[in-house]
Amino acid sequence: MIEINEVTKILGDREVLKNITLGVTKGTIFGLIGENGAGKTTLIKCLTGIYLPDQGRVRIGEQEVFDNPAVKARIGYVADQNHCFPGMKVKELIRFYRLSYSSFSEERFQSLNQVFQLDLNKRLKQLSKGMKMRLALGLNLSIQPEVLVLDEPTSGLDPIVKREVTNLLLQEVEERDTTIFISSHHLSDLERICDNIAIIQEGQIQYVNSLEGMKRNIKKLQVVFQEEPPQDLKDWPEVLAMEKLGRVHYLITKEYSREFEEKLKGCRLMFLEEVDLSLEDMFIYAAGEGLKNGKVLV
Amino acid sequence: MYIKCTSSTNTRGTHNTIARFGDGGDILLNIDARSSKPIYEQIVEQVKENIMKGILQPGDRLPSVREMSTLLTINPNTVSKAYQELEREKAIETIRGKGTFVTQNYQPKKDEDKLQEVRDLLKKVVIESHYMGLGQAEIIAMLEDIYQELGER
Numbered sequence: 428m429i430e431i432n433e434v435t436k437i438l439g440d441r442e443v444l445k446n447i448t449l450g451v452t453k454g455t456i457f458g459l460i461g462e463n464g465a466g467k468t469t470l471i472k473c474l475t476g477i478y479l480p481d482q483g484r485v486r487i488g489e490q491e492v493f494d495n496p497a498v499k500a501r502i503g504y505v506a507d508q509n510h511c512f513p514g515m516k517v518k519e520l521i522r523f524y525r526l527s528y529s530s531f532s533e534e535r536f537q538s539l540n541q542v543f544q545l546d547l548n549k550r551l552k553q554l555s556k557g558m559k560m561r562l563a564l565g566l567n568l569s570i571q572p573e574v575l576v577l578d579e580p581t582s583g584l585d586p587i588v589k590r591e592v593t594n595l596l597l598q599e600v601e602e603r604d605t606t607i608f609i610s611s612h613h614l615s616d617l618e619r620i621c622d623n624i625a626i627i628q629e630g631q632i633q634y635v636n637s638l639e640g641m642k643r644n645i646k647k648l649q650v651v652f653q654e655e656p657p658q659d660l661k662d663w664p665e666v667l668a669m670e671k672l673g674r675v676h677y678l679i680t681k682e683y684s685r686e687f688e689e690k691l692k693g694c695r696l697m698f699l700e701e702v703d704l705s706l707e708d709m710f711i712y713a714a715g716e717g718l719k720n721g722k723v724l725v
Numbered sequence: 726m727y728i729k730c731t732s733s734t735n736t737r738g739t740h741n742t743i744a745r746f747g748d749g750g751d752i753l754l755n756i757d758a759r760s761s762k763p764i765y766e767q768i769v770e771q772v773k774e775n776i777m778k779g780i781l782q783p784g785d786r787l788p789s790v791r792e793m794s795t796l797l798t799i800n801p802n803t804v805s806k807a808y809q810e811l812e813r814e815k816a817i818e819t820i821r822g823k824g825t826f827v828t829q830n831y832q833p834k835k836d837e838d839k840l841q842e843v844r845d846l847l848k849k850v851v852i853e854s855h856y857m858g859l860g861q862a863e864i865i866a867m868l869e870d871i872y873q874e875l876g877e878r
Contacts, residue, residue, distance in 0.1 A: 456800055594795045601791045601801035618758040619799045639763040646761060705759040 428453040428574065428606045429474065433483035436469055443469045445630040446483070451623070454604040456596070458621035458638075460614060460710055466630040467610040468507060471578050474608065475504045487574055500528055503572030507579040509563040513552035517545055517562060528570040536569040542591045556583040564592060568599065575599065577609045581616050593620060618706040626710060638706075645709045646683040650676045650691065651698040663690075667712055677702070679712050752781055752788070756797050764799055768807035773816055776827055778875055787817060787825040 429451035436444040443466050451457040461467045472478040473485050476492035476499055484491060490498045512520065525531045543561040545554075554562065560583050567575065575596070581589045597620060599605040611617055617624065618638070625635040636644065650656075651674050660676075661669055665687045668679040680687060691699060754771050756764060775781040787793075790808065794801040808825060811817045819825045854864055 455802060590798060593798050597794045597798070597801055598791065601794060615758070619756075619764070619797075622800060622802055639765070642761050642763050701761060703757075703759055703761045 428488060429457075429608060430486045430489075431470075431474065431483070432486070434470075434473055434480040434485060435482040436473055436478060437481050438469065443630050444473065444480070447627075447630075447632055448483075449625060449632065449635065451606055451608060453606050454600060455622040456600060456607045456609065456620055458617040458624045459608070459610040459627060460612060460617065460624060460706075461610075461627035462612070465627045467627060468578055469630075470627065471504075471576055471608070471610060475499070475502055475576050500530065500570075501573040503567035503570055503575040505560070505563045505567050505575075505577045505580050507582070509559045511551075513550070515551050516547070517549055517551065517554075518547040520551065520562070521547070521566065524566050524570065530572075531570050533569070535571065536565055539565045539568055539595070542588070542595070557585065557588070560584055561588065564595075568595060571603065573605065575605055575607045577607065579611055580609060581611065581613055589616070596620070614706040614710060624706070641706075641709055642704075644681060644683050645704060645712065646680055647702040647704045647708070648678045648680065648691070649698070649700045649702050650678060650696060652676070653695040653697050657694050660694075665690075679704075681712070754797065756799065758799075765803045765807040765810065768793075768804065769810050769814075772807070772811055773814075776816060776831060781827050783827050783829045783831065785827045787827065789824060 429449070431447055431449040434444055434447045435442065447470060449457075459467055459470065469478065473480050474487075474492065476485070476495065479493045486492065487498050487502065492498050492502075512523075515523070521533070521536060525533060543565050545558065545562055545565065551559065551562075560580070564577075564580060577596075581592065584592060593616065596607060596609075600607060609617070609621070621638050623635065623637050624641060626633045656676060660666060660678075665680045665682050665684075666678055667681045670677045678691075688699070752772070752775050754768065754775075756767055758764060760767065772781070772787070781787075787808075788796065790801050790804045793799075793804045797804075808817065808819070812819065815828055816831050817825055818828050851864065
């Protein structure tokens with residue numbers, strides 16, 4: 428559904444996106460994670476046709492997005508900051524959306540507003556950050572998009588609304604086969620809902636995999652050796668990071684396999700156990716931060 | 726249909742969701758998104774466990790993909806995948822237009838891979854117990870206890 432092909436974007440004198448290629452299948456949820464300033468928002472702006480990439484192309488449903496109103500009409504976009512038209516009233520903005528998107532459903536908005544509880548007579552500048560986010564989500568769900576692009580959608584939302592919003596997104600996927608592209612650094616939010624995850628760092632995609640694949644491949648092992656561990660353990664291609672705590676060695680591997688486990692067992696082990704690794708830990712290791720800092724979280 | 730859903734954070738700081746559904750079949754699921762086990766596998770295992778314990782009985786209706794995804798706040802594709810796997814193992818069946826049900830005569834299949842997996846797990850238990858100073862008799866007694874707890878199904 429979404430094809431991002433060798434996209435490079437230069438802003439000022441900085442290459443913010445470097446040769447990015449990603450694909451998202453229809454009806455799936457794609458999560459983009461990265462540190463502040465990694466290029467998440469820039470990539471999203473290329474995806475929604477706000478920026479024209481300097482190289483490469485972005486296509487949705489086999490059509491170029493940039494300067495293509497027909498495609499944009501089918502994209503819902505919730506930006507990380509929503510402060511357009513501060514003097515407008517909420518109901519005026521609803522009207523604006525209705526005129527802009529032919530697929531806008533006022534009924535849908537009304538039913539969503541049962542959850543969001545927005546006062547339609549308030550002006551936008553009177554709304555808090557969380558309320559603005561609710562409004563943007565409500566409007567963009569009401570245009571019944573084929574592709575929904577969300578930039579940090581849950582920031583500023585309280586836990587109850589956050590859960591409601593997540594459930595609304597899940598229902599969108601289930602009922603209308605909507606494709607969702609979501610960026611966040613609240614990794615625990617993404618952990619439950621994404622099909623696929625990409626990690627972006629300094630404008631480059633470091634890692635793409637299904638969440639399931641990540642769980643299968645990136646593992647943390649607790650190992651106790653009978654004697655000394657092999658000298659070259661650190662240099663094994665499978666070992667991403669390692670730390671010693673007393674007699675216990677913690678190993679992080681990016682490419683877990685039976686063979687790797689057998690190879691380890693061949694080194695006279697006393698004990699080997701897998702430790703749960705959250706997406707947050709995975710993010711830190713897969714992005715290579717664990718390596719740079721030489722730190723392993725226990 | 727009566728639905729109750731509770732979320733809690735356990736001592737490990739991981740997020741668990743327990744969902745209960747009531748219309749004949751109550752089901753208790755506990756999904757840990759932080760576990761290194763993929764979520765769909767957790768669903769497959771726990772539904773089977775529910776059947777084994779008799780919490781779910783033959784003919785009971787399971788929540789639809791949509792209900793399950795909302796209750797657990799997880800991706801509907803993940804739920805579909807779990808249901809497909811359960812159907813493949815003949816634990817549940819989908820009747821078009823009616824819903825998904827626990828099969829009438831679910832016979833846990835003992836395929837070779839699974840058997841090896843169980844054997845490996847048991848081996849691990851035996852080794853660990855050995856280091857704790859537990860003997861064979863104590864382990865067997867413990868197993869019997871567990872069987873009783875699960876109702877020897």
